[in-house]
Amino acid sequence: MRPCAAVERTSVASGAAIRGAGLAGAAPRRSRFPGGFVRGLPGSAMIVLVYACSTGAGNTAASNGLRAGAGPVVVDSVPDIVEAETAEADVRDAGDTIAEGPPSAGLLIGAVLPVSGSPSNRQYARRFIEGLEVGAVLARQAGVDVEIVIEDNLGTASGSARGVDALLDRGALAIIGPLDADNMRAAVRAAPRDLAFFSPTARQLPYGRRGVYSVAAGDPAAGRTLARALWDLGYADAVIIHPRSSRESVEMDAFRLAFLSLGGFIARRIRYTPGETTFENYLTQAKALEPSVLVVAAPPADVELLAPQIAFFGLDEIEVQVAGTAGWTDPLVVEGVAARHTDSVIALSTTPSGEVREPPPEFVGAYESLFQRSLNSTIPAAGFDLLRMALNAHREGALTAGEVIATLEELDPFEGVTGTYSFTDGRLTRQFYPVRILGGALHPLTADSTLIPALR
Numbered sequence: 001m002r003p004c005a006a007v008e009r010t011s012v013a014s015g016a017a018i019r020g021a022g023l024a025g026a027a028p029r030r031s032r033f034p035g036g037f038v039r040g041l042p043g044s045a046m047i048v049l050v051y052a053c054s055t056g057a058g059n060t061a062a063s064n065g066l067r068a069g070a071g072p073v074v075v076d077s078v079p080d081i082v083e084a085e086t087a088e089a090d091v092r093d094a095g096d097t098i099a100e101g102p103p104s105a106g107l108l109i110g111a112v113l114p115v116s117g118s119p120s121n122r123q124y125a126r127r128f129i130e131g132l133e134v135g136a137v138l139a140r141q142a143g144v145d146v147e148i149v150i151e152d153n154l155g156t157a158s159g160s161a162r163g164v165d166a167l168l169d170r171g172a173l174a175i176i177g178p179l180d181a182d183n184m185r186a187a188v189r190a191a192p193r194d195l196a197f198f199s200p201t202a203r204q205l206p207y208g209r210r211g212v213y214s215v216a217a218g219d220p221a222a223g224r225t226l227a228r229a230l231w232d233l234g235y236a237d238a239v240i241i242h243p244r245s246s247r248e249s250v251e252m253d254a255f256r257l258a259f260l261s262l263g264g265f266i267a268r269r270i271r272y273t274p275g276e277t278t279f280e281n282y283l284t285q286a287k288a289l290e291p292s293v294l295v296v297a298a299p300p301a302d303v304e305l306l307a308p309q310i311a312f313f314g315l316d317e318i319e320v321q322v323a324g325t326a327g328w329t330d331p332l333v334v335e336g337v338a339a340r341h342t343d344s345v346i347a348l349s350t351t352p353s354g355e356v357r358e359p360p361p362e363f364v365g366a367y368e369s370l371f372q373r374s375l376n377s378t379i380p381a382a383g384f385d386l387l388r389m390a391l392n393a394h395r396e397g398a399l400t401a402g403e404v405i406a407t408l409e410e411l412d413p414f415e416g417v418t419g420t421y422s423f424t425d426g427r428l429t430r431q432f433y434p435v436r437i438l439g440g441a442l443h444p445l446t447a448d449s450t451l452i453p454a455l456r
Contacts, residue, residue: 106145109390110167112177112187117155121179124379128200131383132176134366139391146391153178157186164190173401174198174390176383181205181246188212194402196393198386198428200379204246210426211405213389215382215418218250221429222325222348226295227258229346229434229445230323235293237265238323239286241306242297243274251325252297267291277305283313286320293321293346300330307333307341326350329435329442339440348432349442350419359417378418385416 111132114121132148139146149170151163160183167175174196178184181204188197188206199214206212230238238259242248249271256266267289270282286294294315296306303324310322321344327333328347351357359381367375390404392414398407408423413431420431435442 106147107391107394108147108149108170108172109387110164110170110172110175111148111150112153112160112163112167112175112183113150114155114179115150115152117153121155124179124201127377127379128383130367130371131380131385132387134363134370134380135384135387135391137370138362138366139387144391144394148387153183153187155183157183160184160187161190163187164195168192168195173394173398174404176386176390178202184212184214192402194405196390196401196404196408198389200382200386205427212426213423213428215386215428215430216247217427218247219429219432220250220254220427221422221424222432223251223254223256223297224258225432225434226323226325226346226348227255227262227264230293230295231259231262231264233346233445235321236263237267237291238293238295239267239289239291240269240295240297241279241282241286242269242271243276243299243302244271245274245299248297248299248325252295255295255297274302279306279309280313283309283315287313287315287318290318291320293323295323296328297325298327300327300332303327303330303333304337307337307345311341321346323347326432328437334437334440334442342437343439345437346445347435347437347442349435350430350432352433352444357417357419363417381417385414385418385421388416389414389421 111129113125113128115125115129116122117125129150132150136146136148149167149172151159151166153159153163160178164175164187168191172195175187175191176198178187179199179201181202184197184199184202184204185206188209191197193209194211196211197213199212199216201216202214203216203218205214205217240252240255242252252269256269259266268285270285272279272282294310296303296310298306310316315322323346326348328342328345329349333342359375363381363384364375367380389408392411393404393407396407396411398404405426409426411423414421414423422429422431434445436445437443
């Protein structure tokens with residue numbers, strides 16, 4: 001048997017370090033935090049971090065529970081009691097269903113995250129877990145007996161599958177994570193079809209699998225909202241430019257169908273390879289067609305490059321109206337790209353123009369009390385929102401994992417810290433607001449808006 005990788009983890013709330021054993025054949029040490037680090041937040045929920053070996057052996061070998069209570073933080077080591085496993089986790093049949101009811105008395109939500117993956121993944125996971133902790137604390141205060149079990153997938157597909165398998169054995173109601181598309185596919189393959197997954201960052205969802213939700217996946221609502229906004233302003237023909245990526249493809253599929261159904265015409269749909277930095281060929285194609293509107297659906301980093309090139313390659317000469325999805329309203333673009341390249345662009349925002357989406361005081365106060373520092377990242381809010389989605393399903397009557405998906409899709413729109421969400425046709429969708437960018441700010445867009453030629 002190969003040795004386990006040494007694991008070290010510092011609890012951001014307590015400052016205590018958890019180290020896994022690095023000896024051949026030894027499972028990482030299991031430690032508990034019985035109390036003390038949550039000041040002013042009594043009744044904190046249990047948080048368990050489960051560390052896997054680098055080979056995937058012993059995926060339930062170590063855990064540290066974080067629970068509020070009186071007294072100082074204490075680390076109690078216990079003997080290694082889990083036999084390391086060398087075989088890969090079995091993939092469950094797609095037709096399997098989850099056992100009725102979890103083995104524990106309370107509610108258990110699982111998470112599969114790269115606690116010891118790459119440096120960037122570790123940093124994201126640490127911030128994300130902070131949001132889970134805040135959500136668990138507030139849930140416990142509201143009378144929900146919830147336990148969060150976090151399986152470390154090491155940032156790998158095999159680790160993701162083993163993590164899911166372990167969480168199923170514990171009776172998880174739903175799973176938060178993994179972060180990326182490849183690990184999500186592996187996790188889903190290891191689970192029954194009636195288990196819900198929530199990811200903050202996976203840009204692509206497994207084909208044909210309902211109940212896999214991601215904030216970062218393509219959102220058909222974005223395409224439909226933009227199509228309706230442009231049609232209401234009188235635009236009847238468009239050229240589309242977007243990368244060959246899942247997110248933008250999903251959104252532009254929806255835009256095309258909605259725009260055509262309204263009576264619009266798509267002169268051409270131009271796709272480019274992700275990673276390209278020069279768009280002369282695509283923009284000159286669009287210019288030759290002389291559309292009334294050019295729809296550029298791209299991530300913020302691409303918009304940074306595309307926006308100046310739209311004028312540089314002469315599309316300002318035909319006074320085409322430029323429109324786009326939420327990539328255009330990202331602070332990276334609104335604040336970082338010269339206003340002359342974004343002025344009068346019609347785009348989408350997840351916040352109504354003129355409003356600022358501030359985290360609610362309850363969330364900020366709980367975070368700052370728990371971690372004894374200011375909230376300076378949006379990542380914890382993502383963890384908080386996804387946990388609340390799973391808890392909402394439970395509150396509305398989902399007592400087993402198999403009931404979560406059906407319950408979610410019957411709920412009213414979910415008002416989160418990071419946006420307003422709905423569960424539609426097996427996907428997580430946001431509410432979008434059409435806006436016009438002017439002077440580096442977002443302005444209302446209504447059906448009677450004065451048409452302003454883009455890039456004047």
